[in-house]
Amino acid sequence: MSRPISSPGLFKKQLHILVVDDDPEILGALSELIQQLGHLCVTASDGMDALERLREDQFDIVVTDVKMPRMDGLELIRRIRADIGGDVDVIAITGHHSEYSYTDIIEVGASDFMRKPFFSDELEAKINRISRERCQLAELKYLSTRDCLTGLYNRGHFDKNLRHEAARALRQQYDLFLLLIDVDNFKRYNDKHGHQRGDNLIRELAKKISGNIRNDVDSAYRYGGDEFAVILPQIQRQQAHKVAERILSSYKAMKLEHTSLSIGLAKLKGSADLLEEGVWKLLRKADIALYLAKGKGGSQVRDETDELCGDHTQPSHKVRFA
Numbered sequence: 666m667s668r669p670i671s672s673p674g675l676f677k678k679q680l681h682i683l684v685v686d687d688d689p690e691i692l693g694a695l696s697e698l699i700q701q702l703g704h705l706c707v708t709a710s711d712g713m714d715a716l717e718r719l720r721e722d723q724f725d726i727v728v729t730d731v732k733m734p735r736m737d738g739l740e741l742i743r744r745i746r747a748d749i750g751g752d753v754d755v756i757a758i759t760g761h762h763s764e765y766s767y768t769d770i771i772e773v774g775a776s777d778f779m780r781k782p783f784f785s786d787e788l789e790a791k792i793n794r795i796s797r798e799r800c801q802l803a804e805l806k807y808l809s810t811r812d813c814l815t816g817l818y819n820r821g822h823f824d825k826n827l828r829h830e831a832a833r834a835l836r837q838q839y840d841l842f843l844l845l846i847d848v849d850n851f852k853r854y855n856d857k858h859g860h861q862r863g864d865n866l867i868r869e870l871a872k873k874i875s876g877n878i879r880n881d882v883d884s885a886y887r888y889g890g891d892e893f894a895v896i897l898p899q900i901q902r903q904q905a906h907k908v909a910e911r912i913l914s915s916y917k918a919m920k921l922e923h924t925s926l927s928i929g930l931a932k933l934k935g936s937a938d939l940l941e942e943g944v945w946k947l948l949r950k951a952d953i954a955l956y957l958a959k960g961k962g963g964s965q966v967r968d969e970t971d972e973l974c975g976d977h978t979q980p981s982h983k984v985r986f987a
Contacts, residue, residue, distance in 0.1 A: 680704045680796060681722070685715040685729035685741065686758075695728060698785050702792065712736025712744070719749050726795055728788070731759040731770070739765070739773050746774040754795045758783070812887040814864060815871035823886040823894055830884075830896050831944050835937040842905040842932050844895040845951045846874070846912065849925040849963035851891040857923075866921055867891060873915040877908060902968075905930055909966040917964070925964035929955030932969065 682704050686692045692708050699706040707722070709715035711733045719727070727745065731738035742755050754776040759765050770778045777791045810822040818826070827843070834841035848854075848870065855863035867887075874885045874893055888894040895912075897905050909928045916926045931950035935943025950969040958967040 680725040682726045683724045685709045687733045712741035726754045728756045742773045818886040839899045842897040843951045845929045845955045846893040847927045848891040850923050854924050877911040927958035927963045928966040930968045
């Protein structure tokens with residue numbers, strides 16, 4: 666059995682924390698403590714100031730006093746949940762005789778709660794708990810979107826992200842291309858050399874694809890057994906061809922017996938109000954181009970605009986969304 670690729674060490678232990686308090690001494694003490702714990706710390710003097718910081722930068726945790734001028738901590742938490750989003754954890758701090766209860770604080774959206782005065786190890790324990798939970802959630806999210814053999818995004822994430830990328834491209838009016846990639850004669854290779862060698866081929870191809878696309882711009886997916894997909898936003902047709910040709914050349918350099926790659930390329934067309942139709946046509950055109958590449962013997966890139974593409978009405982496999 667193939668050993669799955671574990672998620673990489675991308676879950677940060679150093680947190681970005683915003684501390685909010687109208688008392689300069691408490692603000693300074695909290696900031697110093699958080700930095701001693703190894704985290705990045707930014708301060709704000711009240712809720713209004715904190716919202717400005719939150720709009721300018723991303724934070725993992727907000728540690729806020731509840732009783733403050735201009736905007737108190739409860740309203741700040743509400744605004745964080747309504748305007749900033751749910752990816753920020755909040756630890757609220759109240760005075761010992763505050764009229765606010767634990768329930769009041771949690772119901773508005775805080776992650777945890779402390780009363781003054783508190784010991785530094787109490788705050789440390791709460792930050793550590795949140796950090797562990799954030800890491801666990803991030804890892805679960807990572808694993809739910811990844812193919813266990815290659816580490817690339819999986820088919821489910823492709824279906825979701827293609828819609829997202831297509832909607833943004835149509836809305837902002839920039840070009841988006843799709844590559845569909847298939848290994849020629851993979852079954853023959855697998856039958857001759859065994860599943861372990863077949864899995865190694867798939868893993869190495871995934872590395873070649875990842876190494877020939879733009880980090881944090883393009884995205885690669887394991888589309889099926891020996892099929893892959895690449896989404897290329899903000900790129901011209903000629904550049905998309907170069908990406909496909911680089912992937913093809915990198916695979917050829919591996920010199921794997923009796924195998925090659927067929928690649929189909931297509932451009933997104935349509936309008937934002939007909940998104941589903943545009944995405945379906947994009948997939949179908951890329952699939953027909955792939956079908957033509959395989960029909961012509963493989964080891965080549967075919968574009969939707971190539972002559973004869975329009976004569977092939979049956980794609981090589983069903984285009985569908987999960």
